Amino acid sequence: MITKPLAERKLTMKNEKEATTELKLLLEDMAKRGIKIKNKANSWFKLGPRFTTTLGKTIFVPKDWDTYSDLDKLSTLVHENIHIHQYSKFTVPGFLFLYLLCFFPIGLAFFRYLFERQAYLVGYKKILEYRITAKSMLINNGVEQMCKGNYGYAWIFPKAVRKWFEKNLG
Numbered sequence: 001m002i003t004k005p006l007a008e009r010k011l012t013m014k015n016e017k018e019a020t021t022e023l024k025l026l027l028e029d030m031a032k033r034g035i036k037i038k039n040k041a042n043s044w045f046k047l048g049p050r051f052t053t054t055l056g057k058t059i060f061v062p063k064d065w066d067t068y069s070d071l072d073k074l075s076t077l078v079h080e081n082i083h084i085h086q087y088s089k090f091t092v093p094g095f096l097f098l099y100l101l102c103f104f105p106i107g108l109a110f111f112r113y114l115f116e117r118q119a120y121l122v123g124y125k126k127i128l129e130y131r132i133t134a135k136s137m138l139i140n141n142g143v144e145q146m147c148k149g150n151y152g153y154a155w156i157f158p159k160a161v162r163k164w165f166e167k168n169l170g
């Protein structure tokens, strides 16, 4: 994996305050596209109280959402934005069928793995625009998310997952 030297990355890095503006623009754009953001604390949808979940055009955020930094909100929402594109590409029933059941609900959930890895990649890239974060840490997180319990053991080949993130995180 080729990693830019930290000094070089620092020069091109955005100031974290810019995340506030970027978040505001993204929220405005989402509102225009009819996307709603609801807090799980005040919603019928309570599943996975610590996680953000997107269903169709609604993003359900965790109870402690207001304590997130703007950059954390931004990286979460760019991730969920990818799922919104996936929903519109495959339709809501199509997305859910692929996401939950294909090929198997556990271990070889190929589409869940594909959908999530694409969304995580975009979220990680957003974080790297703003923070000196070791890519290896993000990649480890990606491997863990894809291969462990949070996403129902979506994929069971950690080496392949690692390789994919290494190649695509740049």
Ligand SMILES: [Zn+2]
Pocket: 079, 083, 115, 116, 119
């Ligand atoms: Zn996701």
